[in-house]
Amino acid sequence: MIIHKSQKSIANRFFSVVTFTNHLCYNLLRQAYWSPESKEKKMSSPLIVDIHTHVYPPAYMELLRSRKVVPYVHDPVSATPRLVILSSDDDPSIPLDERGRPVDSSYWNINVKLAFMRRHGINCSVISLANPWLDFLEPDEAQTWAERINDDLEQTCARVNQAADPDKTHSLHEKETLFAFGALPLSAPRADIVVNEIKRLKTLPHLRGVIMGTSGLGKGLDDPALDPVWGALQETETLLFLHPHYGLPDEAFGGPEVINRYGHVLPLALGFPLETTIAVARMLLSGVFDRFPRLKILLAHSGGTLPFLAGRIESCIHHERKFVANGGNVSGPQRSVWDVLQTNIYLDAVVYGTAGLKAAVTAAGGADRLMFGTDHPFFPPLDTNEDAEWPSVTTNYKAIHAAFDTEKEAVGAILGGNAGRILNLE
Amino acid sequence: MIIHKSQKSIANRFFSVVTFTNHLCYNLLRQAYWSPESKEKKMSSPLIVDIHTHVYPPAYMELLRSRKVVPYVHDPVSATPRLVILSSDDDPSIPLDERGRPVDSSYWNINVKLAFMRRHGINCSVISLANPWLDFLEPDEAQTWAERINDDLEQTCARVNQAADPDKTHSLHEKETLFAFGALPLSAPRADIVVNEIKRLKTLPHLRGVIMGTSGLGKGLDDPALDPVWGALQETETLLFLHPHYGLPDEAFGGPEVINRYGHVLPLALGFPLETTIAVARMLLSGVFDRFPRLKILLAHSGGTLPFLAGRIESCIHHERKFVANGGNVSGPQRSVWDVLQTNIYLDAVVYGTAGLKAAVTAAGGADRLMFGTDHPFFPPLDTNEDAEWPSVTTNYKAIHAAFDTEKEAVGAILGGNAGRILNLE
Numbered sequence: 001m002i003i004h005k006s007q008k009s010i011a012n013r014f015f016s017v018v019t020f021t022n023h024l025c026y027n028l029l030r031q032a033y034w035s036p037e038s039k040e041k042k043m044s045s046p047l048i049v050d051i052h053t054h055v056y057p058p059a060y061m062e063l064l065r066s067r068k069v070v071p072y073v074h075d076p077v078s079a080t081p082r083l084v085i086l087s088s089d090d091d092p093s094i095p096l097d098e099r100g101r102p103v104d105s106s107y108w109n110i111n112v113k114l115a116f117m118r119r120h121g122i123n124c125s126v127i128s129l130a131n132p133w134l135d136f137l138e139p140d141e142a143q144t145w146a147e148r149i150n151d152d153l154e155q156t157c158a159r160v161n162q163a164a165d166p167d168k169t170h171s172l173h174e175k176e177t178l179f180a181f182g183a184l185p186l187s188a189p190r191a192d193i194v195v196n197e198i199k200r201l202k203t204l205p206h207l208r209g210v211i212m213g214t215s216g217l218g219k220g221l222d223d224p225a226l227d228p229v230w231g232a233l234q235e236t237e238t239l240l241f242l243h244p245h246y247g248l249p250d251e252a253f254g255g256p257e258v259i260n261r262y263g264h265v266l267p268l269a270l271g272f273p274l275e276t277t278i279a280v281a282r283m284l285l286s287g288v289f290d291r292f293p294r295l296k297i298l299l300a301h302s303g304g305t306l307p308f309l310a311g312r313i314e315s316c317i318h319h320e321r322k323f324v325a326n327g328g329n330v331s332g333p334q335r336s337v338w339d340v341l342q343t344n345i346y347l348d349a350v351v352y353g354t355a356g357l358k359a360a361v362t363a364a365g366g367a368d369r370l371m372f373g374t375d376h377p378f379f380p381p382l383d384t385n386e387d388a389e390w391p392s393v394t395t396n397y398k399a400i401h402a403a404f405d406t407e408k409e410a411v412g413a414i415l416g417g418n419a420g421r422i423l424n425l426e
Numbered sequence: 427m428i429i430h431k432s433q434k435s436i437a438n439r440f441f442s443v444v445t446f447t448n449h450l451c452y453n454l455l456r457q458a459y460w461s462p463e464s465k466e467k468k469m470s471s472p473l474i475v476d477i478h479t480h481v482y483p484p485a486y487m488e489l490l491r492s493r494k495v496v497p498y499v500h501d502p503v504s505a506t507p508r509l510v511i512l513s514s515d516d517d518p519s520i521p522l523d524e525r526g527r528p529v530d531s532s533y534w535n536i537n538v539k540l541a542f543m544r545r546h547g548i549n550c551s552v553i554s555l556a557n558p559w560l561d562f563l564e565p566d567e568a569q570t571w572a573e574r575i576n577d578d579l580e581q582t583c584a585r586v587n588q589a590a591d592p593d594k595t596h597s598l599h600e601k602e603t604l605f606a607f608g609a610l611p612l613s614a615p616r617a618d619i620v621v622n623e624i625k626r627l628k629t630l631p632h633l634r635g636v637i638m639g640t641s642g643l644g645k646g647l648d649d650p651a652l653d654p655v656w657g658a659l660q661e662t663e664t665l666l667f668l669h670p671h672y673g674l675p676d677e678a679f680g681g682p683e684v685i686n687r688y689g690h691v692l693p694l695a696l697g698f699p700l701e702t703t704i705a706v707a708r709m710l711l712s713g714v715f716d717r718f719p720r721l722k723i724l725l726a727h728s729g730g731t732l733p734f735l736a737g738r739i740e741s742c743i744h745h746e747r748k749f750v751a752n753g754g755n756v757s758g759p760q761r762s763v764w765d766v767l768q769t770n771i772y773l774d775a776v777v778y779g780t781a782g783l784k785a786a787v788t789a790a791g792g793a794d795r796l797m798f799g800t801d802h803p804f805f806p807p808l809d810t811n812e813d814a815e816w817p818s819v820t821t822n823y824k825a826i827h828a829a830f831d832t833e834k835e836a837v838g839a840i841l842g843g844n845a846g847r848i849l850n851l852e
Contacts, residue, residue: 220680222687249677253704254646261648261756262711262748269742270707273735274700278679281696285688301738308734309699311779311825312727315818316695319805322688330687338779353737353764359785379745392741399737 047173047416049425050122051241052300052348052373054130056108059152063145071132073103080104085132106377110156114176116376120393123173124416124425127153128181128211130378131245135186135215142185143193150201153180157206172425173416179425181211181241184229187218191228198232208423209239209298214246214279221279222286230292239346239423242279243300247271276304280345281313290334295344296422298371302351303341307363310337341365346422348373349414352395354403361403367410371419372400473599473842475851476548477667478726478774478799480556482534485578489571497558499529506530511558532803536582540602542802546819549599550842550851553579554607554637556804557671561612561641568611569619576627579606583632598851599842605851607637607667610655613644617654624658634849635665635724640672640705647705648712656718665772665849668705669726673697702730706771707739716760721770722848724797728777729767733789736763767791772848774799775840778821780829787829793836797845798826 056064064073064083071085076097084090084100091099106112107130117125134146157178164176182201184194201207210233216226221242233240248271250259259266276299283289299306306313314337317323323332342365350373351357361367379392404410419425482490490499490509497511502523510516510526517525532538533556543551560572583604590601608627610620627633636659642652647668659666674697676685685692702725709715725732732739740763743749749758768791776799777783787793805818830836845851 220684222680222684248700249675251675252678252700254648254708258646258648258708262708263746263754263756265711265739265742265746266704266707269735269739270700270703270731273731273738274674274678274696277696278692281692282680282684282688285691302734305696305699305731305734308728308731308777308782308785309695311777311782311821312699313691313695315778315805315821316691318817319808320689320691321808328689330689351734351737352741353789355785355789356734356737358788359734359781362784363779363781379741382745382747391744395737395741 045123045173046412047124047420048122049124049126049372049416049419049423050117050374050376051126051298051371051419051423052350053113053125053127053376054107054378055110055113055127055153055156056103056130057149057152057156058108059145059148060129061108063149071136074099104377106380110160110178113376114160116374116390117176119387119389120374120397122374123175124177124179124419126179126181126208126419126423126425127157128241128243129153129183131213131243133186133211133213133245134183135213135218135245137185137187139187139189142188143197146183146185146188146197147200150180150182150197150204150207153182154204154206156180161206172420177425179206179208179423181209181239182207184210184212186212186216191217191225194229195232198229198236198238201238202236208425209241211241211243214242214244214275220282222282222288224286226288227291230288230295233296234292234294237294237296239296239298241298241300242276244272244275244279244304247275273301273304276300277306277309280304280306284313284333284335284337284340285317287331287333289340289344293335293343296346297344298346298348300348300350301375302347302349302356302360302370303345303363306337306341306345307347307356307359310341310363313337338363342369345369346371346418349396349400350375352392352399354399357399357403361410367404367407367413368418369422370414371422372396372415471549471599472838473550473846474548475550475552475798475842475845475849476543476800476802477552477724477797477845477849478776479539479551479553479802480533480804481536481539481553481579481582482529482556483575483578483582484534485571485574486555487534489575497562500525530803532806536586536604539802540586542800542816543602545813545815546800546823548800549601550603550605550845552605552607552634552845552849552851553583554667554669555579555609557639557669559612559637559639559671560609561639561644561671563611563613565613565615568614569623572609572611572614572623573626576606576608576623576630576633579608580630580632582606587632598846603851605632605634605849607635607665608633610636610638612638612642617643617651620655621658624655624662624664627664628662634851635667637667637669640668640670640701646708648708648714650712652714653717656714656721659722660718660720663720663722665722665724667724667726668702670698670701670705670730673701699727699730702726703732703735706730706732710739710759710761710763710766711743713757713759715766715770719761719769722772723770724772724774726774726776727801728773728775728782728786728796729771729789732763732767732771733773733782733785736767736789739763764789768795771795772797772844775822775826776801778818778825780825783825783829787836793830793833793839794844795848796840797848798822798841 070087070090073081073083074096075081080102082100083103089100157180160178185197216223247267250256253266322328322330341363346369347360349370374393381388381390400414496513496516499507499509500522501507506528508526509529515526583606586604611623642649673693676682679692748754748756767789772795773786775796800819807814807816826840
């Protein structure tokens, strides 16, 4: 392969960041990695928990394979299955075998996940369905599929954990374990079906919360019809992992031609984070956190942009005449965004830099509300060396170490201690 | 006026933040405020420069009054002029006297600006046109109006500065001064007209840069046709103040009904910052910073969300197959977003909280690229006490003090020292 000078330059640019050391911190981290070969090392290993890691479990792949309309999975002969997830992916001018995106074994083979965990020193993962979750299901099939998929997640976790520690003699940081966030039948015909599934998930030993996109029942998270769902999440003390899926309209970036020019960069780098921020802001503005003050929500990608924009959101609320505090005619939120951030919100540490991490910790009021994550199996290295570490993971490891170079307790808390406590892992 | 309990709660919630003390820091700041009454105090006062403060100078008001299509200014009989700035504001079902928004004297009377400065301890302001700038002008009138408006800004600054220091014996922090960012005739028929105005501005003694929105020549800031403009800005070492105006499509927030429900909160709090972030990301992706490595750009609102999202942008670039480093078929940026942030970008400190400020300082590589601003005359208190301090200003003062409670040099640098050096104020 011939590498042009410009290619080299870009590659060097990135890898100089990726391999940027803080060698000391990184080596300390590596030494502390969980290792199956060394009992001595096991005892001194920190707990490293990945709370942002996706799977398409067998039942979900079966569901997607049974469909012929978006979203669906198509199996080319002797090739990787392809997921057609967006209407724009389902382009009849493209051969069916080439439509959509490949979903290789890292998406659905749990052994590939476990190998990824070992390679990156992770000894516990809290797996969750990836988008599009169950948003697309017909009302009459939502409940059945949610139950099947959540049971499938439970069985996967149980099987892996049993194999890792048959006699149940090891502590959490000494073994390789899985827990899961369940999926909700949000398109079910009645909210009580969603509520029932939230309650049922509490009876599954390895379920530690639910994952959800930002559309809610189809109208966004400020929809009053969601109140029974918020009520059930609060009552059962179930953590909600809120994750973006729909991004922003192409027009936000300058239209389809601009999107086409830069590929996935703008929608993924900017559209996803703002989708999350908008969703939480709408919850705040509509008083969800006033009505359900004990909700617990984990925000993907360190809150999108919420930690950075919290002050601006609060200032704009205070200056909006519509809200009653200012003599307006519409009720505004009672609780401040800062209070919500420090009471109801948890953040993953998937932010790829110390700048974002410092904002996240400051907005959260401390390091005790942040939890390490990888976003696996998304953002793999584009080269084909399967044994290589993933820069999308090591960048976050290094940012955590760089941000807290004098506070080892904070590093341990973010890497695993917080997740153990908050998700009641054992 | 009867205040309901809920109103009180909201008011208390905000003011508990606004009046939150760090009393010590705030009082130290107040003691150091520039004061015309005390020569002794003057000598020890820090320089406080507001680099984000808007005016509609007389020539601009004349231009807007001469128009009958959006944007235009209408003068109701015996009432505040109204600016109809958006097509949606120009609703024929609304009486002309009530369309758009009032533009009171704080927008166009420089004495009101000076009074605001005194009230908030600011002794130097770098004034700039507010949106919609000159984006809307017919090609054949763009040059003439740009020259008239920029000459108007120059004359206003000269008059005020002459009055404040007729003998030119005071140093900058001892007097009340104005400088300005000029406007560009971006709709002119040829780029050389824009280039000529950039060069002409260097001959006006009080002009310290230019302000611009994100649409460029109409197609965004990654438009190759802008290269002569970037070239002229770089060659003349002219600072560009990049400011949002267009926000995001209503659909990004859930459609017009959602926008109507929450008033201006979502477009201002979230749409504006993302517009800025998208604009800079498009510049980066299209190689503007590779072709013009000495551009100097000041980003409004602490970069929108750029400091927080920089790592995610960089990660998404590295994982995008389109770019040549990864074997793709499209050229990607050579320089990293971190390098650009620490070389080409300056940030105002208009972010309303320590969380955002910490991200801004970390992304900028230090406190020496941040500059205090107020966004005056936007975000006034909604009560009618004209002598009150503005929470939208004091919140930022306090955030700067809270973020650097052990680093007084950083506080002084952000409040004025950086602006003095970067904008060559004297």
